[in-house]
Every structure is written in C-alpha cells, then in structure tokens.
Amino acid sequence: MSNWKWQEGEYEVVRTCTWSPPGEHPVGWSVLLYIKDGKLHHVEGDRKNPLTQGRVSIKFLELPAYNNSPERIIYPMKRDPKFRGDNSKWERITWDEAYDMIEKETRRVQKEYGPESIMTFIGTGRDLWHTVPKITFSAFESPNFNYPHNGWSCYGPRSSICVYVLGAGYPELDYATAFPEKRYDDPDYTLSKVALVVGKNPLVSNPDGLFGHALVDMMKRGTELIIVDPRATWLASRAKYFLQLRPGTDAALYLSMCNVIIDEDLYDHEFCDNWIYGFNEFAERCREYKPDVAAAITGVNADLIREAARYWATNKPGSMTWGLAVDQKCNGIQTATLVLLLCAITGNLDVPGGVLLGASDREAPTSWWGWDELDPEIQAKRIGAAEYPAVSTACSTTQPDMAMDAIMTDKPYPIKMTFTMSSNPIACPVADPQMVSKAMLRPDFNVFADLVMTPSAAAYGDLFLPVASSGEKDGLVGTHYGALTLFVAACVKGVQTGECKSDDEIMLDLGWRLNPSKFPWKDLHEFLTWELNGYGIEGTFDDLVNSETGFVTPPYEYEKYAYGLQTWNGEPGFGTPSGKVEAYCQRFVEWGDDALPYYEEPPYSPVSTPDLFEKYPFVLTTGARSWSYFHSEQRHIERLRDLDPWPTAEMNPADAERLGLKDGDWVYLTNMFGKCRQMLKVTPIVKPGVIMAKHGWWYPEKGPDDGGAGPFGVWDANINQLVPHNCYGKLGFGTPFKCMICNVEKAEGGPDFEPAWPKTNNYLEFCN
Known part of the structure; x- marks a missing residue:
C-alpha cells in the first residue's frame, strides 16, 4: 500500500499537509483526504504525524464544504472595467484568454508608463510567500510588491527586528x-x-x-x-x-x-x-x-x-x-x-x-526572490524605499501606506495595473477601507487570484483567476516561511475542482508567458524539487511525498552564535x-530614530488625546482570532458560520451595566474616523474600559453589488473603518489596529437578514 495514497473501501485516501487556502499561516496540519467520486468527502487528522498526532484545526475539518462550496469560482472570469461594481457583468473565459489579457496589459503598461506602474498585492502568504514577489520582480519586472496592511503591521516589525537587533532568523x-x-x-x-x-x-x-x-x-x-x-x-x-x-x-x-x-x-x-x-x-x-x-x-x-x-x-x-x-x-x-x-x-x-x-544559511526562495534580477534604476523606484529604509532594508515590499497614496494621487508616478493574490484588502488588512476602495478604481486593470468573490474583487476587479485550495494542489509548507524551518512537508493534490490552479502554477504560467528565462523549470514538480533542495533537503518532491511521513524535520543546532552558524562569514x-x-x-x-528601545503612548488614547477620549471613552482593540475563520475567509461555510455567526464586540459587564446594554444587543462602534455595527458580547475576560472588536467581517449572503453598506455589507461590519490611514511609527512600521479609541452606542437592530444556506449568490452561474 502506498505511503501517500490508498484505497479504503469506497474511498480513495490521500495523505497531505494543509496549507492556505483556507487559512492559517504555515503550520501544516497533517491530514487524510477521503475522496469519493472525484470529490473530497471528509477529512481526518493523520495520527502517524508525530507533531500533529491526529489533531487538526476545525477549519480543515470543514475543507469538503470549503472546496465544494457553490460560492467557489472555478473558472477564469472577466469583466469590462467600465462595469466595476456591477457583478452581473462577469463572464467565463479560458485560462489562455486570461493570460492573454494579462500579457497584453503588462506589455502596454511597461511600454507606456514603465514596469514600476504595475503593483502587486499579497495577503495571507500562501505557498511560503514567494509566489507574488517572483511574479512582481521576474514576470512583471516591477519593484512594487505590496503587502497592503498599513504600517506593515503583521510580522513586519517582528521579522525586521530579527534582522536589525538579532541578525538571526525568526x-x-x-x-x-x-x-x-x-x-x-x-x-x-x-x-x-x-x-x-x-x-x-x-x-x-x-x-x-x-x-x-x-x-x-x-x-x-x-x-x-x-x-x-x-x-x-x-x-x-x-x-x-x-x-x-x-x-x-x-x-x-x-x-x-x-x-x-x-x-x-x-x-x-x-x-x-x-x-x-x-x-x-x-x-x-x-x-x-x-x-x-x-x-x-x-x-x-x-x-x-x-x-x-x-x-x-x-x-x-x-x-x-x-x-x-x-x-x-x-x-x-x-x-x-x-x-x-x-x-x-x-x-x-x-x-x-x-x-x-533560525540560521543564516537558507537558500530556498524568500520574498526577495527575483529582486536581484531587476535593473538598479527600477529597484530605486520602489515606493517608500528611500523614505523608510528600515522597511525597505528588511522587507522586499513597498511601504504600504505610501503605496496606496501613490495609487490615489499618481505620485511619484501612476499605478496602471494591479495583481492581487490571496488578499481581500477592503475587508481585512487596510485601514480606511472606503478610501482604499475608491483608490483602487483608478488603475486601468485589476487582476484577482482567489477562491470566492470577495468584497474587493466585487468592487474593483476586472479579471478573476480561480485558485486551488488545500487538497487540490501540490506544494510545500515550511514553518515561518523558511525563516525558522522546524519542518518542511509535502502538500499533495487529491482532487481537481473545475479549472482551479495553485498559486505556484499561476506563478510559473505567468513567468513562462512574460519572462521565460527567469523561470527555467519545465514543470511544477521540478520547481518544487528545486525549492525543497533550497532548504538543504536532498531528493525530489516526489521522494518527499512517498516518504514514510511526508515531512522532514531538519536537525536543529543550539547556540549557533557561538559556533559561527549565525553569521554569513562563519565567525562566532x-x-x-x-x-x-x-x-x-x-x-x-x-535612520533617524532612537538607538535604544523606548515607550511611546499610542497616538489616540486616554493619555495622548484626553479631549477626544471624553467623546470616545473606550480603548478599542481589534482582531482576536476565531476558531472558525482566518481573517476574512470562510464566512460562507455553514458550520463555521454557525459557530461564529456575527461580528462581535466584547465589553466588560461593569461597562455594559453602566451603559444599560446587554449581551446580544447590536451596537455602533464609532470614532472620529468611522463607524461600524457589531453584536455586543458581555464578558468579564476584557478589562473594564476596553472594547475588543472582531475584524475581517463581511456577509457573503448579503450580495456583491455596492450599496450603502458596501459590497457584501462590508461597510456595515468592518472595524478597520475606525483605524486611520497614514498613522504609523517613525521607521514606517506599525499602525494602531490594537490601540484606538471609540464610543459604543446601542443600534436599533442588527442586519436585516439571517445567514442563508445554501447561498443565493451562486457564482457558478457566471461559469456556465
């Protein structure tokens, strides 16, 4: 019997390691996929994996519902830019037609404006975070790879400190x-x-x-x-x-x-x-x-x-x-x-x-992959690099706030084409998302690669590329994107849904189309073998798949700094x-900052803005994780949604009693920047005077066409409307998503709908 694939009664069973999508950053639950009649039927944890030992996140137990959802878009689609926001105008096309459109627009923008006028966006960091930078630097030949989270406020400060203060991996x-x-x-x-x-x-x-x-x-x-x-x-x-x-x-x-x-x-x-x-x-x-x-x-x-x-x-x-x-x-x-x-x-x-x-000898692809292939004159045009060298030295991206300003203002030059993979900007990572939504109407051509129609794609997308999910792709998962490789595991394709392709496949297809000399691999498995060897692991991708466990734990060396294993020159x-x-x-x-670490009061707080705090007398923190969701993903999955049906704002009982509010009330959260509506959860786990609001919320059942509440009701629910754009630290990092101020007022009621199953917005109709 195969180590990775076998027959078990009526089911074909495939052993794999999960990796986004759906979400959870690169941990990699080892699971068994039970497949019947070509579709994923159910998922079990793999008890033979000594790290996960059969445990698995509920997000992946619901993988069949995710993969087989009628909300999946499983064929490429296009929409004329003049119809942005009108979601009846999408039409199915072939992959060749989609790539033709991308190639045509890429060549036009490169010729008329320069390659720097193409900007890419990444979100959840699928496939070890190397696909989008490689597409940016080697296929589009642009310096503007963008993570659109204001102040690079996820992983960026911590990873950069590892470079500047530690000179070591994560x-x-x-x-x-x-x-x-x-x-x-x-x-x-x-x-x-x-x-x-x-x-x-x-x-x-x-x-x-x-x-x-x-x-x-x-x-x-x-x-x-x-x-x-x-x-x-x-x-x-x-x-x-x-x-x-x-x-x-x-x-x-x-x-x-x-x-x-x-x-x-x-x-x-x-x-x-x-x-x-x-x-x-x-x-x-x-x-x-x-x-x-x-x-x-x-x-x-x-x-x-x-x-x-x-x-x-x-x-x-x-x-x-x-x-x-x-x-x-x-x-x-x-x-x-x-x-x-x-x-x-x-x-x-x-x-x-x-x-x-992590050690300093990693040779596998990183988010800088392809950067050295750019002409120095093009590299110098990366937005925000000169102004914030702390960002540009440690990160291969633009400074996110400045990048969005460039789209809005055409300064220092216009952005005419965007490519977004694994990101849903106006529902999750960006501050002031309504401003961002307006800004993203300005480029001539916006491409999305995703699994379902998101508020962002609905609002301003022109081309939609359908992405394979976990269980539908071959790939690799490595902890901390390789910055600290505790293990590397094989993601094994068990099923094919429609014409969906993995991020790596899309990367290679675009590379072979646009700049083939920078993409020398003849197929996906040859590329995955090259990537695996970059982690110092011998053999081929197929060898890893067919191994006893399907994953490798490289040997770990302690006290590397004492033995010359933490420096590039081999010195202790x-x-x-x-x-x-x-x-x-x-x-x-x-770079103009204090050499020593210091405390700085948040820009909006009881101490720094006491007058404002009288009007907005709660400290607002956002983004506590949910068992059901990864950021803005999975709101369309019935059982996950049943566990966590509405965006909630947590309040201490003493505060609720003082304001005459009770558990289950719908409330408006407001401040000087914006407003949203969430359901109140009264709980003693939060400090008095603090509001903990959920992030990433939108309503798939609400409908995609923009109205007063935005596509899929995103303006009604999104807490990021209370967070300001262009509010970040001296070095270009950090935005106060977790330390704002707000007021809480009782709303007349909640949304005028209930979660509906099955959904009414079936995008398969666009694919017929």
Missing part, C-alpha cells in the same frame, strides 16, 4: 520539533520551565510555526506560563502570571520587567557581557521604568510586574512565542525589540528549552554590525 517556542520520534520524552530534549506568551492566542490561531496544542502538552509536563494580553484567554486563566495590560502599552511593561531583572542582578552576566551590544546604555533606559511607573501606564499591578520578571529570570530555560499584537501599534518596532531583549538578558536565546532561532556571533544582539541598534541611529 524566534519561536522550543516544543520538541527537533525530536520527532520521542518528542518531549527524548532524553536530548529540555522542557522549558516557563513560556512567555506575548500578544497571541495560539490555541485558536496556530500561527506560523507553532501548533497551539504544543503549549498544552508542555503545561502537562510542568511548563508554567506568563501571559501578556488585554483579554483573559483560556491560557491566561491557567497561567502562573497573567499581565492584563491596557492595549498598546506593552513596551512600558517590558522595559519595567527588564529593569527589575537588571536592578536585582538577575540577568545572565556571561551572555550580556559577551553577546549584547549596548547593555549598559539599555540598563540606564530601563531605570526610567520602575514598576510603579509602568503600573501607572499599563494598568498592571507593580508587584505583579516584579513577581513575573523575577519568575522569568530565575526559572530557566524560558521560551517565548509572540503574536500580531506586538506589531499593531506605532511603537511596534520598539515593543518587538524589548521582547527579544527580555529573552536575551536572561540567556534564553538559542539554548535547549529556550527560544529557537550574530549577523549584526556589532556581531552581537544590539540593545543599542546602530542602524536605527542612521
């Missing part, structure tokens, strides 16, 4: 991935005594390189938790220390914890003396944030700050995992720096049971100018 919790056979029981594995969980709810999100259940496994074996979060999550309720802070004040908390550790001589002298640059200057900065000072800023009790800091410093090894909340504030770069320094000064970096770090140290972890970051000085 940090992650040590949960025994290097010991796949015995895992936690391997005698060579060291269990973390404490895990610091920062701005993240991994049981729900399972992000990037961490299966959330791993924390529970470690807790059962004795690992204690320190949780930093404005919400009392399930993990927080079981933590040794729960630091429930005011949203946006994290940097003050970490400065204070570092102050306690240094002031009480609890830091790792050997590591600090040998491997931290600017430690003494950093210690002076920390002395400005005694626990009483931090308590007044954060709302966390001063004694609790002291106790948590002492526990972190004296219970080694300690590991850490951090999340999006670190990034989504104007002070995100500084916050991320301080989290790393909290790990560094206690000697917890890259030690057994400590914080894992970290890949920074000083060769050390930089508490005093020399690059920041060059």
Whole structure:
C-alpha cells in the first residue's frame, strides 16, 4: 500500500499537509483526504504525524464544504472595467484568454508608463510567500510588491527586528520539533520551565510555526506560563502570571520587567557581557521604568510586574512565542525589540528549552526572490524605499501606506495595473477601507487570484483567476516561511475542482508567458524539487511525498552564535554590525530614530488625546482570532458560520451595566474616523474600559453589488473603518489596529437578514 495514497473501501485516501487556502499561516496540519467520486468527502487528522498526532484545526475539518462550496469560482472570469461594481457583468473565459489579457496589459503598461506602474498585492502568504514577489520582480519586472496592511503591521516589525537587533532568523517556542520520534520524552530534549506568551492566542490561531496544542502538552509536563494580553484567554486563566495590560502599552511593561531583572542582578552576566551590544546604555533606559511607573501606564499591578520578571529570570530555560499584537501599534518596532531583549538578558536565546532561532544559511526562495534580477534604476523606484529604509532594508515590499497614496494621487508616478493574490484588502488588512476602495478604481486593470468573490474583487476587479485550495494542489509548507524551518512537508493534490490552479502554477504560467528565462523549470514538480533542495533537503518532491511521513524535520543546532552558524562569514556571533544582539541598534541611529528601545503612548488614547477620549471613552482593540475563520475567509461555510455567526464586540459587564446594554444587543462602534455595527458580547475576560472588536467581517449572503453598506455589507461590519490611514511609527512600521479609541452606542437592530444556506449568490452561474 502506498505511503501517500490508498484505497479504503469506497474511498480513495490521500495523505497531505494543509496549507492556505483556507487559512492559517504555515503550520501544516497533517491530514487524510477521503475522496469519493472525484470529490473530497471528509477529512481526518493523520495520527502517524508525530507533531500533529491526529489533531487538526476545525477549519480543515470543514475543507469538503470549503472546496465544494457553490460560492467557489472555478473558472477564469472577466469583466469590462467600465462595469466595476456591477457583478452581473462577469463572464467565463479560458485560462489562455486570461493570460492573454494579462500579457497584453503588462506589455502596454511597461511600454507606456514603465514596469514600476504595475503593483502587486499579497495577503495571507500562501505557498511560503514567494509566489507574488517572483511574479512582481521576474514576470512583471516591477519593484512594487505590496503587502497592503498599513504600517506593515503583521510580522513586519517582528521579522525586521530579527534582522536589525538579532541578525538571526525568526524566534519561536522550543516544543520538541527537533525530536520527532520521542518528542518531549527524548532524553536530548529540555522542557522549558516557563513560556512567555506575548500578544497571541495560539490555541485558536496556530500561527506560523507553532501548533497551539504544543503549549498544552508542555503545561502537562510542568511548563508554567506568563501571559501578556488585554483579554483573559483560556491560557491566561491557567497561567502562573497573567499581565492584563491596557492595549498598546506593552513596551512600558517590558522595559519595567527588564529593569527589575537588571536592578536585582538577575540577568545572565556571561551572555550580556559577551553577546549584547549596548547593555549598559539599555540598563540606564530601563531605570526610567520602575514598576510603579509602568503600573501607572499599563494598568498592571507593580508587584505583579516584579513577581513575573523575577519568575522569568530565575526559572530557566524560558521560551517565548509572540503574536500580531506586538506589531499593531506605532511603537511596534520598539515593543518587538524589548521582547527579544527580555529573552536575551536572561540567556534564553538559542539554548535547549529556550527560544529557537533560525540560521543564516537558507537558500530556498524568500520574498526577495527575483529582486536581484531587476535593473538598479527600477529597484530605486520602489515606493517608500528611500523614505523608510528600515522597511525597505528588511522587507522586499513597498511601504504600504505610501503605496496606496501613490495609487490615489499618481505620485511619484501612476499605478496602471494591479495583481492581487490571496488578499481581500477592503475587508481585512487596510485601514480606511472606503478610501482604499475608491483608490483602487483608478488603475486601468485589476487582476484577482482567489477562491470566492470577495468584497474587493466585487468592487474593483476586472479579471478573476480561480485558485486551488488545500487538497487540490501540490506544494510545500515550511514553518515561518523558511525563516525558522522546524519542518518542511509535502502538500499533495487529491482532487481537481473545475479549472482551479495553485498559486505556484499561476506563478510559473505567468513567468513562462512574460519572462521565460527567469523561470527555467519545465514543470511544477521540478520547481518544487528545486525549492525543497533550497532548504538543504536532498531528493525530489516526489521522494518527499512517498516518504514514510511526508515531512522532514531538519536537525536543529543550539547556540549557533557561538559556533559561527549565525553569521554569513562563519565567525562566532550574530549577523549584526556589532556581531552581537544590539540593545543599542546602530542602524536605527542612521535612520533617524532612537538607538535604544523606548515607550511611546499610542497616538489616540486616554493619555495622548484626553479631549477626544471624553467623546470616545473606550480603548478599542481589534482582531482576536476565531476558531472558525482566518481573517476574512470562510464566512460562507455553514458550520463555521454557525459557530461564529456575527461580528462581535466584547465589553466588560461593569461597562455594559453602566451603559444599560446587554449581551446580544447590536451596537455602533464609532470614532472620529468611522463607524461600524457589531453584536455586543458581555464578558468579564476584557478589562473594564476596553472594547475588543472582531475584524475581517463581511456577509457573503448579503450580495456583491455596492450599496450603502458596501459590497457584501462590508461597510456595515468592518472595524478597520475606525483605524486611520497614514498613522504609523517613525521607521514606517506599525499602525494602531490594537490601540484606538471609540464610543459604543446601542443600534436599533442588527442586519436585516439571517445567514442563508445554501447561498443565493451562486457564482457558478457566471461559469456556465
């Protein structure tokens, strides 16, 4: 019987590893696909995988409903740009016709305006985040690859800090991935005594390189938790220390914890003396944030700050995992720096049971893939690169806010063509989405590659390319996009739906059409083999598919900095100018910022804008993860929607009683930038004075044609309308998605519809 495909009664069974779409960043649940009559029938977790052990996210248990949904668009479609917003005008075409349109528009724009007038957009980061940059740089030959999340407020600040402060790959919790056979029981594995969980709810999100259940496994074996979060999550309720802070004040908390550790001589002298640059200057900065000072800023009790800091410093090894909340504030770069320094000064970096770090020898494709092929004159035209070198040095993208301004104003030059893959901008990542929707009407030609008609595609799309989902494609999944490769696994195609193609297939097709010399692979499997070998893994993609488990865990080396494995020149140290972890970051000085990490009050808060706060007297934080959804995906799946049917705003019972509101009321959330409507959830898990609003909401059953509530009702539900465009940190990173202010008012009622199954907006009618 095959290792990856076999017959089991009436079902053909295919073993694969999941990867977006549908969402969840690159973790890769190992699953078995049960296929009947050419369609995916049901999904089970693969118990033979030693990392997932049969566990699987509910999002992938509902993969049959997702893949077989009547809302899927399974053939290419086009619409004349003059009919944007009129969704009765879509018509089915062939792939050749679609590629002809793209090739024609690409050549026209390149000739009339220059290749820089083509801009691409990426969202959820499917297929290891390399497809869209390669299309941008090598096929379109443009420098303008764009992640349209204002202030690059997801992963960008954390990843950049790894470059500037650590000179190492992405940090992650040590949960025994290097010991796949015995895992936690391997005698060579060291269990973390404490895990610091920062701005993240991994049981729900399972992000990037961490299966959330791993924390529970470690807790059962004795690992204690320190949780930093404005919400009392399930993990927080079981933590040794729960630091429930005011949203946006994290940097003050970490400065204070570092102050306690240094002031009480609890830091790792050997590591600090040998491997931290600017430690003494950093210690002076920390002395400005005694626990009483931090308590007044954060709302966390001063004694609790002291106790948590002492526990972190004296219970080694300690590991850490951090999340999006670190990034989504104007002070995100500084916050991320301080989290790393909290790990560094206690000697917890890259030690057994400590914080894992990626090495510097990765050769697999990255988001810079193809950049070096561009002419330097074209590279110099990347939007925002000169103004924000901190963004352009670490990231291969434009500065997102400036890129959107360029579309709106034609400055520094017009953007005439866009290509959007795996992003739904006006429903999820962008601030001021109504402005963005208007801006995106300006390009001559807008292409979308996705699975269903989204509000963004409905509002301004001209060409729609149908994308294969998980279970419908061959590919690779690697944790942290390869920046910390805990494992690499094979995604195996089990079924074909319509004419859908994977992101990698679309990338290769466009490359062969537009610039074939930069796409030398004869087929997808040859490309996947090349990519696999770039991770240092021998053999072919088919070898990986046919292996016993379908995945590989590369050997992990601890303390790489001591053995020359963390630098490009092979010398001991970290890949920074000083060769050390930089508490005093020399690059920041060059770019006009403070070399030392600091706290900065959010731009709209009880402290920075007290007059506005009188009118909008709640601190607003957004984006808590849902078991059902990944950002704006999956609202059309019945059982997932039944679990989480409406956008909700969480409020503390004391606040609800004071305002005369009750659980289940519909409310308007308003501030000086915008308004949306959500259902109130009264719960003690949020701090008094804080509102936690869900993000990414739209209503597939509402209908695509733009009305007062926007396509699919997106303007009614989208919390990002309360977040300003062009509000980010000094280095170009971080927008306050998680630390705004708002008011709450009772609405007369909720939406004038109920979730409808099956859906009324069946896009298959456009494909007949």
